[in-house]
Amino acid sequence: MMPDDMVLQDMFQSARAQVAPQSRPEPAQAPPEAEWPFYCLGYDRDRFFLYTKEGRQVIAxxxxxxxxxxxxxxxADVNWFESNFASKEGFNARWVANELIRACYRAGVYDPDRVRGRGVWLDAGRSVMxxxxxxLVDGAEAALTDIKSRFIYEQGRPLTVTLGEPLTDDEGKKFLAMCRAVSWEDPTRDGSFFAGWVVSALIGGALMWRPHMWLLSDFGQGKSWVFNNIVTPILGNLALMAQGNTTESGIRGALGLDARPVLFEEAETQTEVDAARIQLVLNLARQASTEGSPPILKGTKDGGYNRFIVRGSFFMSSINAGLTQGADESRFVTVALVEGNPDQFDALKIAHAEASVPNMAGRMLARLLAMIPTVRANTEALADAIARTGAGRRVGDTLGTILACxxxxxxxxxLTPEAAAKIVASREWIRNAAAEAKATPEWQRALAHLMQCEGMRRTVNGRTDNLTISELVGACRPSFGGDDTIDRRDADAQLRRMGMRVMDNNLVIGNRSTVIAGLFRGTPWSGGWLATLARVPGAWRGKEVRFTPAHKDKALVIPLSSILEDEA
Structure with missing residues (x-):
């Protein structure tokens, strides 16, 4: 190397040494995560979820x-941040953000189903109120953050409940006797179901199935007395009260994550608007029945969604029941009040006085919290026994839960399975209730609706008659018990105009009949009436039929034996 090169190299190394960065100090250490005044629950895309020990709610x-x-x-308090993440500005927010984001990533994707609101729950074998x-964990008070659980209990508005000594068997019998003393249509059946529903409403969040109740009552038959002297004193502020024009979204928002009973008074369906509004509430109640049912998903303006999991026992009251769909009927138990008399009411007041004990609600709740595993086991045994009568599993779940409660x-x-079966077999009112609650197949409901629709008008001796589709079908086949006073040719012509025919002891319905589609408009089957009717036993699809000289269509074929009684 030449001398000049050596000089240049020395100059370069000297300059590099002058600009070389000084060694960086060791970064400060964040406090251990276990000492943070909040929990990092996880993340979901660009949102991070934390639970604060001070606010005791989940924050996104x-x-x-x-x-x-x-x-x-x-x-957390500013002093905590300044003590643990100090900087010239007070505390280093970027440093905090880095630590929290990393902790949320370690926790994994956030599961909102872990969050629980107010009400009674079952948590790893423990009853949690x-x-x-x-x-109240197995009856003992605990802070929201003291319980060791995979579930997160969020703070909400306080519910006032004071537990006492558990209600005794004899005191429970007096409460049941009071419920049966009400002026029911069937005191034993309706009174037992009513008492069972009140119990199920108290501990609904801990049940596998939450039954609902519909109380029917005309004016002056004692509905207000039942509410004021039985329902309200027991459920108290645990219940969500709704009335009048309350909507499904209002109930859903008020419930939030709570497992609470919903008391809906004046659930009348006298107008189409009211019927549509109540049906949405019933859809919500349907979703609330089953533990572990899928959430309700509602889209947001920014392209995301909100999810709702509803857990509640619904109590509806009105003059007429608004249950029109089989899926709702099998989840509701209907009880009816009738007009009583002075002697009956005097007996009820005596039964009420005998059943009333100080802090009835707290003592009943104390008894039930200790019995949740037993209630769940008895529900399963009774539900299975009722389902075996032919009523179906859903009816078994509904009645079995109420009876177990x-x-x-x-x-x-x-109960053992044998004991549960014996109870069902020995009580006729249970078997009758199960038979009444058995859901009618949707195809049968849809077919009955179609048959009752107006098919034709005729004038005889100056009088106009409205003939149903079932009468027109019967006129085409008198051997099946049809009306032979209706001209067969007229009936056949009218059915053809509507996209129907009677052929070879079958009713044939065109797939694209606009008339039939119009008859189903506004019904539960409006969007799938053809598929529903295709479930009629023996029905089949795909037959090509000419209804009029200018109208040919593929059709659904339904055996007349499903519609008319064969008297041939």
Whole structure:
């Protein structure tokens, strides 16, 4: 190497040494995550979820929020941040954000189903009563953050409940006797179901199936007395009260994550608007019946969605029941009040006085919290026994839950399958209720609706008659018991105009009949009437039929034996 090159190399190395960065100090260490005054629950895309020990609610924040000094104060006191993430500005928000985001990633994708609101729950074999600001775990008070659980109990408005000594069997029998003393249509059946529903409403969040009840009552038959002297004193502020024009979205928003009973008075369906509104409420009740049912998903303006999981026992009251769909009928138990008399009412007041004990609600709840495993086991045994009568599993779940809850008032023993079957077999009112509650198949409902629709008008001796489709079908086949006073040719012509024919002892319905589609408009089958009718036993699809000289269509074929009685 030449001398000049050596000089240049020395100059370069000297300059590089002068600009070389000084060694960086060791970064400060964040406090252990176990000492943070909040929990990092996880993430979902660009949202991070945390639970604060101070606010005791889940907070969703963005990365920008977590980098903001003001937003971070939602999670902890400023002194905590300044003590553990100190900087010249007070505390280093970017440092905090980095630690929290990394912790949320370690926790995994956030599961909103872990969050629980107020009400009674079953948690790893423990009964948990969430009162909003504290928990009762197996009857003992605990802070919301003290329970070791995979579930997250959020703080809510406090519910006032004071537990007492558990209600005794004899006291439970007096409460049941009071419920049966009400002026029911069937005192034993309706009174037992009513008492069972009240119990199920208290502990609904801990049940596998939540039954609903519909109370029918004309004016002056005692509905207000039942509410004021039985329902309200027991359920108290645990219940969500709704009335009048309350909507499904209002109930859903008010319930939130709570497992609470919903008392809906004046659930009348006298107008189409009211019927549509109540049906939406019934759809919500349907979703609330089953533990583990899929959530309700509602889209948001920004392309995202909100999810709702409803857990509640619904109590509807009105003059007429608004149950029009089989899926609702099998989830509701209907009880009816009738007009009583002075002697009956005097007996009811005596039964009420004998059943009333101080802190009835708290003592009943204390009894039930200790019996949740037994109630669940008895529900399964009774549901299976009722389903075996031919009523179906859903009816078994509904009636089995109510009966198990009613039994919990008077007996603390756990039923064997044999004992449950014996109870069902020995009580005719249970079997009758199961038979009445058995859902009518949707194809049968849809076919009955179609047959009762107007098919034709005729004038005889100056009088106009409205003939139903079933009468027109019968006129085409008198051997099946049809009306032979209707001209067969007229009936056949009118059916053809509507896209129907009677052929070879079958009723044939065109797939694209606009008349039939119009008859189903506004019904539960409006969007799939053809597919529903295709489930009629023996029906088949695909037959090509000419209805008029200018109208040919593929059709559904339904055996007349499903419609008319064969008298040939």
């Amino acid at each position: 924040m963005s990365a920008k929020d977590l980098s903001s000094h003001g937003q971070l104060l939602k999670l 969430h009162l909003g600001d504290l928990l 009613q039994m919990a008032l008077v007996d603390q023993s756990q």
